[in-house]
Structure formats: structure tokens, C-alpha cells
Amino acid sequence: MAKRKRHLLRRPKHSKSLNQIPGTLTYVGNKESVETSLDVIDYNQEQYERFQSKSPQDAFKFVDEDRITWFNIDGLNNVEEIEKLGEYYELHPLVMEDIVNTGQRPKIEEYQDYLFIVAQMLYYKDGEIENEHISMIVGKNYVLTFQEANGDVFDPVRERIETGKGRIRSRSADYLMFALLDAIIDNYFLVIDDMSDRIEALEETLFTTQPSDDITLEIQELKRNILRIRRAVFPLREVIGRLEKIESDLIEEKTNNYIRDLYDHIVQISENIEIYREMIWGLMDMYMTTISNKMNEVMKVLTIMASIFIPLTFIAGIYGMNFEYIPELQWKYSYFVLWGVMIIIFIGMLYYFKRKKWL
Amino acid sequence: MAKRKRHLLRRPKHSKSLNQIPGTLTYVGNKESVETSLDVIDYNQEQYERFQSKSPQDAFKFVDEDRITWFNIDGLNNVEEIEKLGEYYELHPLVMEDIVNTGQRPKIEEYQDYLFIVAQMLYYKDGEIENEHISMIVGKNYVLTFQEANGDVFDPVRERIETGKGRIRSRSADYLMFALLDAIIDNYFLVIDDMSDRIEALEETLFTTQPSDDITLEIQELKRNILRIRRAVFPLREVIGRLEKIESDLIEEKTNNYIRDLYDHIVQISENIEIYREMIWGLMDMYMTTISNKMNEVMKVLTIMASIFIPLTFIAGIYGMNFEYIPELQWKYSYFVLWGVMIIIFIGMLYYFKRKKWL
């Protein structure tokens, strides 16, 4: 059995470090080593500019009211820089706190001038699902995204903006929000497809290998993984559902169709998760029956061997006795007759077990 | 155990190919080889025309405002032709996308001039349930249906239109929609009846054959199948339920009774699915008890054989010892007396096991 430490829920200790004063900013997570970096994309139908920096202040001069600005921050360690960004966009202190507290469950909060969305990205690491906290601020003409580590799930969106493919350049900030959420949800499909492959592989293993505790462990790991995925997806489903119904100037009428599409996707993912969950739970039962089948087989071998040879050994024992008067011992053909009898018993036994379908 | 690849959910990768730009048309499914073909039926109470083609444009000239037109497209590969149809009927880009993305869950969407319905057809292929994506556009006097492969579930409807049997020729497009949904749902009855037969057959097998991993596998396959059926039927139930309540000029008052009837049917199917599901889940438990019963039987044979012959062999062993002074050995009738003792032990043992009801 592997010795590596298994974390039941890869819990980021608990969103807020204990006894922390509410409303103060401290990064809570397990990716302290990731350096904070900033990536700004500023675009409209005609123009496109991209800028990378370590400090938001360098970037503010690039921000143009007529263009849509997408700030992407990777790494949440450098709390001061994040705070500056928060001040620039006048974010609520509790929002700032939630951005750096990575244990948040997906949620949406409406503020006067912006929407605040928390989601979770999922990826595999050493065979275990990892959650990565993503938060998003959607304003009139800007989108801020905050990631714990430098992920690549948004790359296709960047490319589409750069090359001007699709509708994205001609739409407003809410469409960018949709595109980013769409990228996150598309990623879930990958993760649950992988889950499906692992379930199938395990089903295969169940029947072809000898029962071992490794299989139990793997089933348990699948359970843990599906529970983690569920924890990321189900609240996000509520978020998208509420996004569909929100009445805000920030969401244009025509973007609503796209959000509904998003909702369809996440409902589909949720349904698949539930199905996989049932399958995984079923694996344990399957495993029990295969173990029982194998034990049955072992017992049959034992029973057949013992049932055949124990009586024969008894017979041999009889004629190994040293009584002075055992008539059979003197007769010349006794030995051969006895062999005959034994062979008949042997064949009779085999026939009996054959008829019982144990052979 | 069969070596064939089992797909857990026969997933069409995931409705949308990853990183695809939202709103662009690409066929997503696993029936790429099916050639797109078009079948147009144009009818009213008096007239009936049928036309088959590879291109919708040939068909448009046949379309007559006074008649109801049913376009049926088999095969979703030829995206351009489908696009032309979409332009002709002014369909929303996202609708067009959903038509060719076959992983959609059943849904209904109301648009200004038409209803968009997605459903799933079910059929068996190599003992596994397959889902086939069907989408339907219902307009004022036309119905468009899109199928992945050339199915035959609509043939009875075609026949009724051709021969003018029943109400169908005298009613409007919404009744045609009802007739088509009715055909799909009727098909579900076949599928779940088949499921019922397989459950019964497996129950029978459980008791009559030796336990083997094949049975576990079959139960698992039934589970997968019922989960797939559920995934097709339950959302369609919501669809029909909403169809009942929709307030649209497209649905006539008198068609509502028929839709309610449809709803009754799909509720009934849903209930049966839940019952079959409980039965299938119960099969695993049943199987465990039969395995245990069989193991019990094996153990009894072993125990009886060992309990009878081990003591007897011990006795024989005693008189096979080479001690110089064993008084019994000299006595003339010892051997026969010993046989007597052994037979008494043997019969006593049999009686004991008989009384314990192990024999």
C-alpha cells in the first residue's frame, strides 16, 4: 500500500485561518510559493493590447475606458498588490478577503458596480483531484480574475481575443465573463471523462486480478475524488442558475442565451457526476462479489482435494494396521483389488463434483 | 469475461468539443459516417406530397404555405446543408449549434416563431443501450426533425400521414409534433420492457448457474443501462411537463389533451424505471446471498467428509503403530470388532449431520 499521505478533502485548512480578525487580508491556501504575476489584456473590436507586469499600478495607465480590460492575477501571495487593485476598483473589504481566502465554495454576490463570482478549477495531481480557487470580478468594462497558480485553462480565450475569432472582440465584458466561465466548465468535462476512464479501468481490474487491498484503496480514492468534484460543481450550478435570473445592467440581454447554454452544460455535468457516483458506490459491491467468487473457488479446490484423498488415505490406513489377523492381507490379489476400489472411489468422487458443477 | 470495450456512458466526448468557439457549427458525435439525407413530407387534409433529396434547397420549392411541411434530416455531418435550412427558417445560432452537438440533454426552448425540442431515442446495440440525439423545430406550419442516424421510429407516423388514418392530416403542426414525440415515447416502452425481460432472465440465471464474474458484469451492465435510460427519460419528462404549461400560439388548445396524455405516459415510464432500478440494485444483494449459500454448501461437504474420516483415520493410525506390546493386536477378532466400531462412528456421524440438517 502506498505510504503517501492522503488528504481527505485537500482542505485549505479552513478558508479562514482560525481566530483571524474578520475583514483582514491574509492569503490562505497551500500554494504559498507561487509568485504573484499580472497579465492585462485590453481590447475592443478594433484594438488589442497585452501587458504583463508584477504590479497593477504599471497597468492602470494602459486601461482605457473605451476598451474592455481583463486583469488576470496568478498567485495570491502578494496581498498588497491585490489590495491596490481592490482600491482602484473600489471593491468591498469582504470581497477582497474572499479573493485571497481560497477555501470558499463557489458563489455569486451582486454589488452596486460589479458582480463577484467564486468558482473552482479542477485538475489531477498524482491521481487525486485538486481544486483551485478562482475568483472573478465583472464590472462595466472590466473583468478581474484571480487564480492561485498559473493555470492554462484560459489560454484558448486569450487566443480568441488576440486573433479576433468568434464574437468575443465585438461584445462587452459580460461576454468575456461567459467565455471564461465556459472555459472553466469545459475543463470539468475533461475531468469527469477522465473519471469515467478510471472507473472503467478499475472495473476491468476487479475481475482480472487477485483481490487485494489496493483495489479497495482505489475505489475509496475514486469516492473521494467524485465527492470533491461534486463540491466544486454543484454550488457553481447554483451560481450559473442565479446568473441566468439576475437583473443587472452588467449583463446584456443577448448574453443571456449564452448563460442559459452554460447552465445546460453544468446541469449535464451534474447529472453525469451523480451517475458516476452511483457507479463508484456500486464498485464496492461488485468487488465484494468477486472476492466471494474467488473464495468460493478456493474452497472448492480444498473440498475436492480433501473429499477425494481423505477417504482413500483412511482405506490405506486400515491395511497398514498391525493386527495379527486381517484376512485380506494374506490374499495374493488384495493389493490390486484395493487399487481398483480406490480408483472407482476416485472416479465416483470426480463424477459427483462434476455433476455438482464444481469442476 | 468479454474483452470488448465498455463505455460507461457512451459519452459523445462532451456535447461541445473542448475549446470550440461558442456559436460555431461542428458535428459532435460518433456517427460521422452517416450520410446526411433529407426527407420532406408536405400535406394537408386533401393533399400529400413526399420528396427525398440530399439538399434542402431542392425542397424549398415544394414547401407550400397552406400545407404542413415536415422536414426530416438523417445524419448531421453535412453541416452546410443544415445551415441553409437554419437560414431559411431563421433559426438562432445557438439552436443550430445544439442541433449538431449530439450530447445535449433533452430540453425545450421557446423562441418567437418556433419551439426547439431536444429528445433522445433509445435502442439496443450489442446488449448496451444507445442514445440517439433527436432535435425538433416546431413552427407555425412546419416541423423540422434532425436525427443522427436513419432511424425507423417515425415510420408509423409517416404511414398515418400517407394513408390519412387517424386525425393527423386534419390537424396542424403541433399535432404532428405530438405524434412524433408519442412515437419516441412509445419506443421507450419497448426498451424498458426489454429491460424487464433481462432482469427476469438474470434472476433466473442467478440461481441456476455457478457464481461467476460474468453475472456481476451483467448486473453492472444493467445498472449502466438503466442509468442511461433514466438520463434520457427524466429530462424529457420535464420537457413534456413544460410543453403542457407553455402558452404559445403554436400549440392549439385541443392538442393540450394529447400532450397531457403524453405526460401520463412518460410519468408511467419514469415510475417503471425507478422500480427497475430498485430491482437491479437488489440483484447484487440477491447474488451475494446465492454465492454465500453455495459456499455454505461447499463447506458442508468438506466438513462432513473431514469430520467422518479424520477420526477414523486416526483410529487406523493407532493400530498401525509398531509398539511391541499392544494387547489388542494379538486378539483374533480385533480387526472385525474395530470395523464394527468404525461403522458405528460413521453412522453416528451421519445421524448427527442429518439432525443438524446438513445432509
Added chain:
Amino acid sequence: MAKRKRHLLRRPKHSKSLNQIPGTLTYVGNKESVETSLDVIDYNQEQYERFQSKSPQDAFKFVDEDRITWFNIDGLNNVEEIEKLGEYYELHPLVMEDIVNTGQRPKIEEYQDYLFIVAQMLYYKDGEIENEHISMIVGKNYVLTFQEANGDVFDPVRERIETGKGRIRSRSADYLMFALLDAIIDNYFLVIDDMSDRIEALEETLFTTQPSDDITLEIQELKRNILRIRRAVFPLREVIGRLEKIESDLIEEKTNNYIRDLYDHIVQISENIEIYREMIWGLMDMYMTTISNKMNEVMKVLTIMASIFIPLTFIAGIYGMNFEYIPELQWKYSYFVLWGVMIIIFIGMLYYFKRKKWL
């Protein structure tokens, strides 16, 4: 194991024969041989008349506006006669269809001039629960009931009308409807009481007999039965619930108290069904533990026998060896000493197993 065919849900193929044109009348069920017969009771406070016939037309002349008329049709084969009745009372074609399609789940439908209620009667046949389709039309001063076979569950109601016992003669048609539904629901009590007896009997059997596949089968049959009962009762509960809330001229104010009473009863039945369901599901677990207990016992016998006699046989084997120089063999009392040793081992073993509580 019994060879008789078990039907999982005693499904009447599926309410509607496949590809049947919606709105046409064909009897769907498995009691084709039952001849249609008609029983008309016409009564008011003062008068009472009863009439039996094969054709409704003979009966129409008996119908008197001032009296309440109860048409009871047994057997749904003679579709034409039923159609005549439908025309006389101006029933909707879909209602007519539902009357003869026996797979319907219990439901209530309000029409202008009448209520349409579908329910299911339950009875045992060869140890399996059978459902019988009953439909009821309740109009201003008439009640029509349609049964698949000639049942006797309504006899007490007939008697009450005939003898004028209770309130029934002095009330209107809705009270008759109540009395008939009450008779059906009373019958459910009988069926679930019987279910309770069978559960208890099976519990008893579980402990007193050797494990066998018959018990697994019986548990499975109980499961099937309770699922069937549930399928009849739960939708009827909704029906009665809606009947309580319906605002219709057909239901008098003072009948409402009786309907509420009916609702109490069916809720009570539903609760019992859920309890029995839990008990039945628990039976499988109980059964598993009794099998395991029995196997444990078998194993103990084997282990005790083997543990005692295998070492003793070994000792006997030692002194059966033919080495030229085994000092013990020459000593005169060796044989007796050895017996002593063996008896001590034997008693020691027994004591050991006694202390382990295996004996």
C-alpha cells in the same frame, strides 16, 4: 426453485399498444376472455331498482333524472357497447381510450360535466399481487364504473344501497363515488395486512430453516409485490388529495369531510407501505447474517474436528514408522502411556475450544 414464469411488473404490455393511433379504442390488457356485463342500480331515498344486461341501450330507458344511476361495467372487451355508453354521456375520446387501456396509473381529470378517476384494485393471485384497472366517471346524478374483471369489492356498497343502511341513499352521486373509493381503499388494508403476515412468516422461516435460494426468491417476490402496491397506492393518494381541493359543483360541501377521511386512510396506508418496504429490504440483510452464522457454525465443527484429530494422527504416525531404533517401541507400557498423552491432548483441546465458546 419454482419454474413458473415470474412477471416483474405484470405489465399490461404498456398501456397503449405500440404504434396504435392515439384516440382509437382497443382494449389493452390481459383479461381478454372476460365477457362484458352491465349492472345498473338506480336509486334515490325512496326508490331502488337494479337491472343487469349485456347492452347499455337496454338500460338507458331505466335511467331517471330524479334518481342516481350507477352503471357498473365488468370486462372491457366489448368496446362497442362501452362506446355507446360514452356517446350517451358525451365522454371525451381520450377518456374513452383511458377506460379501455388498462395500464393507466391512477389519476383524476376534471371535465365540464364530469370527473374522470382512474384507480387500481389489488388482489393476490398465486402469491403475487395483481393490479386491476378501475375507472370511474362521476357526473351530476350518475356514476359509471369500469372494471376489467368481475370483482366483488363493491358488493358491500351494493348491499348498503339495496338495504338503505347508512347515509348512502339520501345523498347525491358524489357520496356514491366516495363510498366506492372507500371500498377500494379498504381493500388495500387487506392486501397490506396480508403483506405484513408474509413478512413475519418469512422472518420466522429465515431462522428455522437451512439457508436456501428459495428464501432469496421469496424476499425478491415480496420486494416486487410491495413495489407494485406502491405503484397503485401512491398516485391514488395524489388523486384523493386533489379531490379534496377540487372546486366543482359535482362535489357537495358536506361530502368533503368524508373525502378528508379517505385521505387520512390512504396516507396511513402509504406510511405502512413505506414501513413494510424498509422491513423487506432489511430482510435481505437479516438473511445474510443468518447465512453467515450458519457458515460460522459449519466452520467451527470442521475446525474442532481437524484440530483435535490431526495432531493425534500425527502422533500415531510417528510410532508407525519403521526405524530400526525407536527406543519407545520396546518399552512395555509405551502404548498405554501414549493413550494417556492422547487423552490429555484431547481434553486440553476440548477445554481450549470451550473457553473460546466454540462449543
Added chain:
Amino acid sequence: MAKRKRHLLRRPKHSKSLNQIPGTLTYVGNKESVETSLDVIDYNQEQYERFQSKSPQDAFKFVDEDRITWFNIDGLNNVEEIEKLGEYYELHPLVMEDIVNTGQRPKIEEYQDYLFIVAQMLYYKDGEIENEHISMIVGKNYVLTFQEANGDVFDPVRERIETGKGRIRSRSADYLMFALLDAIIDNYFLVIDDMSDRIEALEETLFTTQPSDDITLEIQELKRNILRIRRAVFPLREVIGRLEKIESDLIEEKTNNYIRDLYDHIVQISENIEIYREMIWGLMDMYMTTISNKMNEVMKVLTIMASIFIPLTFIAGIYGMNFEYIPELQWKYSYFVLWGVMIIIFIGMLYYFKRKKWL
């Protein structure tokens, strides 16, 4: 296994005897032998009178408009006397029927002049939970309570009235109702505490005794008991919940706080019931693992004994063979060397099993 008859739900046949005419009074229950007796307490702040009789008519003269009258009837056999009481207080016939039909589930019904409440008292009898039907009529200045048997759960309330302790004498009839319901619910605490003790005791037994069918039976009995308790408590919770919301002149504003308190209590009981239920269901699993553990132990003893002595016996058997030429037999020290070899094998085996932790 005990031979006593176990009743699954201690069903009072079914609230209404079959085919009984609705609205007629017949006692339905299993305590026919209890003689009906009447206990009247008439009190206000200043006065207190108590009167016991067999007939309500004797009591009516004691009833004083200015005082609160509590009629308590024990035993529901004497239907005529109960009927007289019903007439005196002008109760609805269906209420009268529900009073004597003891299978009713807890409910509340509002009438013009009074509230009708049905509850169930719980107590142990021969280790099984028994339900006793209690119904209560709460009017302007009277409370009628009807019990199947002479219980003592109301004694503390009687004492408080007599001695004038607490608020009860200074309050109106609704407070008396509260006090009585409070007494019933307090009693539930006793019953579920007892349940808790039994669960703990059984857990203890599970580990300390040999597996036996008695334990399975006891777990099953606990299941039955908890299901029965649930059946009494859950509907009463709804009753109290509705009582809280009822708008009736009969309930004073200031009594509402007490009813809310009652509701808190019954919610707490419901939660505990659910927890106990989970614990009881878990007992079966626990039991299975302890059986398996015990079987494992049995198998280990067998395997160790057989694995050690079967090879040794084989070796002894080798040198018991009668071949003319077996070189070892002639050598003088063979026997002693062989003993050495055997002891080494023996120790080796012990070490092997020790390392496998089977010893």
C-alpha cells in the same frame, strides 16, 4: 429463538373494520376488555372538584360554565356513553368515529367550536413498543380526552391542577391542552431514552458474545420499534406545527409561546429518532463485520493446525512405508534426527504465522 408471535406493526386490524358503514360508531382496537370509566375534573383559580363515574350524564350536572372541565374517558368500549358525551358537546359524527377507531394517525382538525386532536401514547410491553390511541377535544372551557386503557401519563397534570402548582389553574382550557400534550411528549423522551439504552446494550453484546440469530432478531425488533415510534411522532410534529399556526379563538395569544416550546421538543425528538434509526441500521453492518471477524479467527485456527501437522504427518507416513530398501531406516540415529527436523519445521511454521500476525 423465542416462539412468541411478533406483530409487525401491532396493527389494530386497520383503523376501520372492513366494510363498516362510514359514520357509524364501533370500537376498533385490541383492548376490548378495558372497562370504560370516566374522570371529571372541574376547576378554576379558586375552585377544584373531581368526580369519577361510569356514565357521563352523572357528570354533566357538575359542569360549571365558569370553570374549566376536563373529562377523561378511559376505555373506548362503552360506545353509547361516549355517544352521549358527543351529543352533549355536539361533536361531528366523523369525529365520534375517529375517537373510537384507534388506528388513526395523529392529526388535528378544526371545527367551529372545538379542536379535535389525535395523538399516540407509546409504552413498552414485553420489550415491544405499543401505541395507544389518545384523542382530545378542546373547546371554549372544556377538554375531553379519550384513552384506550387507563394510563398514568396524565397523573402529573392532575396533581398540578389539584395542588394548584404552576400556572395551570389560572389559565384557560388551551393551557390544559398544552399541559396534556406536554405530558405525552415528555413520555416520548422516556421511550427514546430507553431505545438508546437498548442500542448501547446491543452494541456491547455484539462484541462479547458468539454470533447467534438472537442478535439478528433483536436488531430487527429495534428496527420495528423505531419505525413504530416514528409513526407516532412524525405526524404529531405536523400537528403541533399546525397548532402553532392555527388562528382560532380557542388558543390564546400567550399560550402560543408554550406551543412553540412544545414544537421545539418534538423536533428534537424527531431528530433523535432519525439518529437512532441510523445507528440501528448501522448495527446490522457492525454485526456482519463481527461475524466475519469471528469466522476469520476460526479459519486461522484451522489453517494453523492443518498447515503444521499435515506436512509432519506426511513425513511420518514416509517412514511408515514398508519398502524393503529404505536406507534411513537402518541408521541408528535416524529417529532422533527426524524428530529434530520435525521440530525445526514446527518452529518454522509458528514463526511464519507469527510474522503474518495470525498468532
Added chain:
Amino acid sequence: MAKRKRHLLRRPKHSKSLNQIPGTLTYVGNKESVETSLDVIDYNQEQYERFQSKSPQDAFKFVDEDRITWFNIDGLNNVEEIEKLGEYYELHPLVMEDIVNTGQRPKIEEYQDYLFIVAQMLYYKDGEIENEHISMIVGKNYVLTFQEANGDVFDPVRERIETGKGRIRSRSADYLMFALLDAIIDNYFLVIDDMSDRIEALEETLFTTQPSDDITLEIQELKRNILRIRRAVFPLREVIGRLEKIESDLIEEKTNNYIRDLYDHIVQISENIEIYREMIWGLMDMYMTTISNKMNEVMKVLTIMASIFIPLTFIAGIYGMNFEYIPELQWKYSYFVLWGVMIIIFIGMLYYFKRKKWL
């Protein structure tokens, strides 16, 4: 197995001692020995005073209308002192009763001048979760907290008030309430993290140790613990949820954001609890499979030993027979040939079991 008494729900007998007169004050709990002590903190932005006493009356003179007063009472034995406090702040008798009755489930009650909140603190004691009853009165400018024992969960809040860190000194009483609830909920994170560690540790143990009843017991204890945690957390979630929606002058607008934050935390805890619950329930299944795996291994050892040596012993037995004429016995090399045969059988057997993967 440990002999210590396990309490299923550490029930404080039942919130109200049986037959107690409603509305009278008696401490109900199991911490009778804790002496009641009083700790008063009186503060505003500028001032801070702290006072400890045994009697509230000493403290009343310290109370200043312009400051926020936090009374904390540890130990609920001294009912008279608590009563004095209740009179001073004009608390409702039922509130007073709920403060000293420690079995209350978490709840919130709105009164004219104050809110009454009941919560439960959780901590470990001898490996079992203990609940401690906390009640809180929140008034215009005061907060009263009542604890059963002297806990330390509020210490960080005290420190923040004393040192003036964070917002707390500049806010009103409702913010203090938030800070205290926040401290309680933070504590839950610790408890469930600990739970997570124990689950992981047990998973580890499951595979590395021999099956024993101790593991079953530990799983059962985890179940009990998680059920207890759930019982404390789930109703508190409702409480916080209602607190969010309450319209009261006592809760300032700007505190609402903090309460929403609190709600997010408790929802997160609830979700984790549900996940842990599923994991714990899964442990029993895992345990069963590891037991079965271990038994399988035991059986294989037995079967291999018996299958190899029983036939060999039989062969040795054959040539131990004393027939006068056994031709093989005379031949000189018989013995060596036989050894050869036996070794071949031995190797053949090993190969057979190897191929079956039993070795």
C-alpha cells in the same frame, strides 16, 4: 474492547426533566459541579473595562448606557443569580428556562427588545465529541452569553476587544454577536478537521492491522460523532440563515455582510460534514472487503498446504499397507522412484497454484 460506558448521544437526559412544571427554572445538564462565575466587559471606541464577580448585582453598577456591555456567565448552576440577570434585562420566563435547560437544539427567537440565540459548542473529550450548550441574548447595547462550563473559545474575541484590534470596538452589539458566533463556527472547523484526520488514520489502520472488533467499534464511534456534530451544526445553519433575513432594529445594515459571510462558512461546514458522513459510512464497506481479503488469504494457505500434502500422505499410506504381496515393495529402487514421483507432484501442484495466482 474498552469497558468504558459509551453514551449514544451524550443526552442531557432530555432538555426538560420529566414532569417538571413548564416555566420553572432548574438547571438540566451534566456539569453540576461547575461553579457559576461572571465576567463583564464594558467597552466603546474609547473606553474598556473588565470586571469579574460571582453575582450579577455587583456588575450592574458598572453597566453604562453609552457603552456595550458583554455579560458572560460560565456555569448554569446558580439559578438565582441567573434569574436576577433575567429580571434586570426583563427576559421572558421561557427564555430563562431555555438558558438553563441545556439539551436545547440551536434556535433563534425574536423578542421585542432582544434576540435569543441558542447554539452548541463542540469539543473532544476522551475521543468522543461533546456538545456544550451556549445561549446568547443580544439587546440594544448589551450581549449576554451563558455557557455550561468555562470554555476558552471566546478568548480571541476578548483579546480583540481589549487590544482594540479590528473593527470590534467601533461597532455596536450586533457586531459583537457576529464575532462570538464566528468564534463558535471557527471552532467547528477545528472539530471537523480533527474528524478528517481520524478518518484518514482509520483508513490507514484498516489495511495495516489484522481485522478486529476494535476497528468496528472505532467506525461506530466516528458515526456517532459525525451524527452529533450534524445535530449541532445543521440547526445553527438555519439560525444563521434566519439571522440574515431578520428585520430588526438590533441588526445594523452593515453587519449583514458579515452575517452572510458567517452563513457561507456554516454552509461549507455542513457540506464537509455530509462528505465525511459518506466517507465514514463507506469505511464499513471497506472494512468488510479487507476482512474478506484477509480470509481469502487464510483460505489459500490452508488449501495449498492441504492440496499438496494430503495426496502425498495418501501415497505414503499406500506403501505402509501390510499386504503380503505388494510387488513394488520388493524392488530395490522403489523408495527413490517414489520420492521422485512425490517431488514431481509437489512441483506440479506449486506450478498449478502459481498459475492460478494463489502464490
